[in-house]
Amino acid sequence: MALIEIKGVDFTYNELETPALANINLSIEAGEFIAIIGGNGSGKSTLAKLLNVLLLPGSGKVLVDGMDTADEKYKLKIRQKVGMVFQNPDNQLVAARVEDDIAFGPENLGIPGPEIRKRVDQALELVGMAGFHDYPPHELSGGQKQRIAIAGIIAMEPDCIVLDEPTAMLDPKGRKEVMDTIHFLNKEKGITIIHITHFMEETIGADRIFVMHNGAIYKEGTPEEIFHSISDIKRLGLDVTVVVELAERLKKEGFNLPDVLTISELVDCLC
């Protein structure tokens, strides 16, 4: 059984006429790294909120580990299994100290104190921020705050983490920190990652990419498949990465190149 299954979901916000999501069908297996990409208003954030019971589908079903999100009795269980990291690093840390913030989720779950202590230490270790227990959030950089937010989710021992544009407000260094952290968690801890972004280069290394447009899934495939339908991607107002663009232009000029995604791959092919 898939970890997350979305069947024929529609969603319309109260005051609006056009639906934010229309007839979404997808399933995500445990341990996958999924990237969801799309422009503004493509419905990607709405989709994320459905996975974590922050929104309920207008019609259709969202199943997490077989549990229907519409069923009130599963609400907390689903939120524990599917953690969520938001865009603004400042607006999701609750407590005035790093360790209290990481403890917030486990405290809500009613886990005993000594066990929380263990989880807080482990989570800090996993996001590479051991030793930051006592810091107040406002003394951390954006990338560090996002890693603390991720640690706060990890401490709840989820199966899956949904990240809703976690890097949109960060500088390049912070962006790299966050990306490295979530790839590490996916590879080493087997946590399913659903990474929502509008940066094309952040989807490299994902197992599958969903391209969203106007509330529907426009395309689905591996990074190789998605990146090389350049004209399609550009029509949606998204940018392909420089490397892919360059490779594509070289091919047009008659170079014999395989499909490449990263700089090092391109260098290997050319030299």
Add this chain to the structure above:
Amino acid sequence: MLRNINIGQYIARDSIIHKLDARIKIIITILMITALFFIDSFKGYFLFLLAVLFIIYLSQISFMRIIRGLRPVLFLVLLTLILHIFFTRGGEVIWQWRFITIEKNGLITGLFMVSRILLLIMFTSLLTLTTSPLQLTDGIESLLRPLKRFGIPASELAMMMTIALRFIPTLLEEADKIMKAQMARGADFESGNIIRRSKNLIPLLVPLFISAFRRADDLALAMESRCYHGGEGRTKLHELKVKTQDFIALFISILFSILVSFF
């Protein structure tokens, strides 16, 4: 102006007083203040002052820091003293000039009141100087918990305090940023009389409030997605535990407050 953000007046030290349980410190403070109101002799006040000085010594906080804390109430203290001296009647006349008389009772009551106010401020500021706002919040929550039965939402109140403490520096930073942005657009926050100046604060306050509400919205969502569902069934990372030294401190202060009330 917004550098060195220091919430409350907590001063971190590694002293016995700092290590006491926040709840015990709150209880002791209430106890001692109550006792302070039963004292009616200078000997009693002197004894109390000695106790305060001893605690200051134990807390490793500089005496000057405590004295500085008294400055804001100086006016109140002087006013109390003057009012009592000239208007409280009774006892023998000490000094007289035309219709102004100072009588003994007035002088004594005035001095009593002054000692009372000064000692009260000194003792309570010892509490806030040696207990971090977070510990205070935990302490208050734990003390209020029994009142939940009467509809007092102790853990929700504590959560609100924690969030406020968390966001004060963030909002200060933001205010600083908005102020600079508005100054770059020609806003003037510094000249003019009080009315003019407070009017000029509007371009600072409106964006600040809007952003605070937006933050609140985001934060509520983030809290909900992390399984927050009120205080019901919540555990704590730091369970407060009363240790031996807490009992000793409580015991001593009970004895002291009984003793001092008889002076």
